Amino acid sequence: MSENPKQRSFGRFWAKAKQTERFIPWPEAFNKGRVGVVLSNLGTPDAPTAPAIKRYLKEFLSDSRVIEIPKLLWWPILNGPILLARPRKLVPRYASVWMPEGSPLMVYTQRQAQLVKQLFVARGMDVQVEVGMRYGNPSIGDAIKRLDSQGCDHILIVPMYPQYASSTTATVVDEVARVLGKMRDQPALRFIKRFHTDPRFISTLGNQIARFWGAEGRPQKLVMSFHGLPQQCVDLGDPYCRDSYETARALANYLGLADDQYLVTFQSRFGPTKWLEPYTEPTLKRLAEEGVTEVDVVCPGFLADCLETLEEIQVEVRETFMHAGGKQFRYIPALNDNAEWIESFADLIDTHLQGWPVKTKQS
Numbered sequence: 413m414s415e416n417p418k419q420r421s422f423g424r425f426w427a428k429a430k431q432t433e434r435f436i437p438w439p440e441a442f443n444k445g446r447v448g449v450v451l452s453n454l455g456t457p458d459a460p461t462a463p464a465i466k467r468y469l470k471e472f473l474s475d476s477r478v479i480e481i482p483k484l485l486w487w488p489i490l491n492g493p494i495l496l497a498r499p500r501k502l503v504p505r506y507a508s509v510w511m512p513e514g515s516p517l518m519v520y521t522q523r524q525a526q527l528v529k530q531l532f533v534a535r536g537m538d539v540q541v542e543v544g545m546r547y548g549n550p551s552i553g554d555a556i557k558r559l560d561s562q563g564c565d566h567i568l569i570v571p572m573y574p575q576y577a578s579s580t581t582a583t584v585v586d587e588v589a590r591v592l593g594k595m596r597d598q599p600a601l602r603f604i605k606r607f608h609t610d611p612r613f614i615s616t617l618g619n620q621i622a623r624f625w626g627a628e629g630r631p632q633k634l635v636m637s638f639h640g641l642p643q644q645c646v647d648l649g650d651p652y653c654r655d656s657y658e659t660a661r662a663l664a665n666y667l668g669l670a671d672d673q674y675l676v677t678f679q680s681r682f683g684p685t686k687w688l689e690p691y692t693e694p695t696l697k698r699l700a701e702e703g704v705t706e707v708d709v710v711c712p713g714f715l716a717d718c719l720e721t722l723e724e725i726q727v728e729v730r731e732t733f734m735h736a737g738g739k740q741f742r743y744i745p746a747l748n749d750n751a752e753w754i755e756s757f758a759d760l761i762d763t764h765l766q767g768w769p770v771k772t773k774q775s
């Protein structure tokens with residue numbers, strides 16, 4: 413019997429469809445309408461080697477949300493002195509914090525994603541969670557592609573920064589828009605802008621500090637060190653500085669600290685321009701010189717420990733403080749995979765999923 417021409421053309425269509433990257437078999441195609449979450453952190457080199465660090469820095473420092481000087485001026489500086497010298501200088505610093513599973517920023521971000529996902533499963537919720545780093549791997553594009561292939565057409569983007577800054581939060585939004593600009597069937601989309609005074613964030617970090625003090629005793633001063641930002645960004649309207657002070661005040665209130673029991677400082681200055689002050693390292697030097705010999709440092713802008721906390725604070729700043737006469741310097745770790753934080757983070761994310769088809773096992 414001869415083949416029906418209609419059947420033949422369907423056969424050709426089917427064979428071609430199966431070859432395409434986005435082919436979804438029929439049963440799964442009906443499983444659309446799921447909900448996905450992208451946890452987006454800064455990103456980090458793939459290895460503590462000069463080529464890997466160079467690749468990472470090139471992508472990071474080519475972002476016009478991060479370096480706000482005209483590209484034509486910046487290009488020779490970046491590709492000249494910075495990318496020729498900085499990667500090699502950073503190798504021993506990254507190597508000193510590297511964990512068996514990889515860069516701490518990556519390891520703790522992946523753990524948070526895994527644990528939050530497990531908690532959603534335990535709560536009977538159908539929510540996929542993927543990590544999408546702003547720079548390096550896995551990228552935001554990778555995360556969205558993975559969610560899309562799992563049938564998620566509702567996506568919540570969670571920039572992992574409690575305080576909003578254009579150079580961190582806004583650039584995640586830019587990148588998501590760029591990725592979605594290439595999609596025909598786009599997902600429904602939401603973003604978390606900030607959670608710098610969210611009671612769940614403040615109480616979890618506050619409890620982490622209080623537990624530390626319960627076991628080890630209180631210091632003379634608590635230093636809350638936030639990542640810095642060029643002063644010019646704040647002058648142009650970036651709310652990051654105000655957000656940081658609001659986090660600090662909420663944390664101090666939660667812990668019952670008087671104004672003279674804590675300080676706010678800004679770390680990780682990059683380049684010669686004026687950044688937010690007071691700078692962390694000179695402040696700690698001054699404190700030691702003035703006779704404050706016992707300090708604890710916490711970094712409430714970082715949800716995961718990384719180079720900037722484990723090396724810059726825990727090694728470099730500690731050394732400066734001790735050389736200036738300090739006797740006791742303790743770094744209180746970031747929330748990382750703290751079980752209470754995983755619960756709080758899942759609750760915070762859940763608040764932003766309201767009204768979306770987060771199917772329960774019963775339904």
Ligand SMILES: C=CC1=C(C)c2cc3[nH]c(cc4nc(cc5[nH]c(cc1n2)c(C)c5CCC(=O)O)C(CCC(=O)O)=C4C)c(C)c3C=C
Nearest residue numbers: 454455456457478517577579580639641682713718719720
């Ligand atoms: C927590 C919020 C962060 C803000 C705000 C931020 C602004 C900012 N950073 C740079 C330049 C660098 N930052 C670097 C490392 C780094 N920065 C953050 C977070 C914020 N940055 C993190 C979590 C990390 C650690 C990454 C890791 O791999 O562990 C670096 C790389 C290291 C180095 O070369 O010193 C640079 C460079 C600018 C210019 C900026 C605001 C404009």
Ligand SMILES: [Fe+2]
Nearest residue numbers: 454639680720
């Ligand atoms: Fe930074």
Ligand SMILES: [Fe+2]
Nearest residue numbers: 680681720724
């Ligand atoms: Fe640094």
